[in-house]
Amino acid sequence: MLSRLTPEELRKISAERMLVHWQETNRFCGTCGAAMMRHANPAENAFVCPVCGYLAYPKICPAVIVLVTKGDKILLQRNSHYGLNNWTLVAGFVEPGENFEDAVRREIAEEASIEVKDICYFGSQSWPFPSTVMVGFRAEYASGTLTPDGEEVLKSDWFDKDHLPEIPHPGSIARQLIDAWRFP
Numbered sequence: 001m002l003s004r005l006t007p008e009e010l011r012k013i014s015a016e017r018m019l020v021h022w023q024e025t026n027r028f029c030g031t032c033g034a035a036m037m038r039h040a041n042p043a044e045n046a047f048v049c050p051v052c053g054y055l056a057y058p059k060i061c062p063a064v065i066v067l068v069t070k071g072d073k074i075l076l077q078r079n080s081h082y083g084l085n086n087w088t089l090v091a092g093f094v095e096p097g098e099n100f101e102d103a104v105r106r107e108i109a110e111e112a113s114i115e116v117k118d119i120c121y122f123g124s125q126s127w128p129f130p131s132t133v134m135v136g137f138r139a140e141y142a143s144g145t146l147t148p149d150g151e152e153v154l155k156s157d158w159f160d161k162d163h164l165p166e167i168p169h170p171g172s173i174a175r176q177l178i179d180a181w182r183f184p
C-alpha cells in the first residue's frame with residue numbers, strides 16, 4: 001500500500017495510526033496508575049493524569065536503517081522475522097544514550113560483524129508499525145568479515161546491481177535507499 005500513497009496521504013495515515021496506538025496503550029498513568037484523561041486543550045495531543053498531573057505525549061521510537069556499500073556491492077540480509085525470500089537492509093532501534101551514528105555502527109556490528117565508515121544521512125520515513133520513525137543512512141564497509149548473527153539475521157551477502165535478490169517493496173525507505181544507489 002505504501003507505494004500507492006502520496007507523501008501527504010502517508011503522513012496523515014501514519015499520524016492516525018500512531019495516535020490510535022498511543023491512546024490504546026496510555027489508558028493509565030505510568031506514574032501512579034490512575035485512569036488518564038485527555039488534555040483539556042483538544043489541540044494538545046496529550047493525556048493528563050487527574051491524580052498526579054503526569055503528562056503523557058505520543059511516543060515515537062527512532063530506528064536507523066542503513067545501506068552499506070562495499071565497492072560496487074551492497075549488503076542485504078534475510079531476517080528471521082521476515083518471510084524467507086525477503087532480503088532487506090540492516091535496521092534497528094536507537095538505544096538510550098545513543099545518537100543515530102552510534103546506532104548505525106552498533107546495529108551493523110551486531111547483525112553483520114563488520115565495521116563501517118563515512119556514515120551519511122539519506123532521509124527519513126514515518127513508519128507507524130506501531131510508532132517508529134525510520135532514519136536512513138548510507139555507510140561504506142571499513143573492515144571485518146561479514147557474518148550474520150544467526151538469530152535475528154539468518155543470511156547476509158554482498159550484491160551488485162545486476163544480481164539483486166527480491167528487494168523491499170516500493171514506497172519503503174529501504175527501497176528508496178536501494179533505488180538511489182542503483183539509479184544514481
Ligand SMILES: [Zn+2]
Pocket residue numbers: 029030031032033034049050051052053054
Ligand atoms: Zn498519575
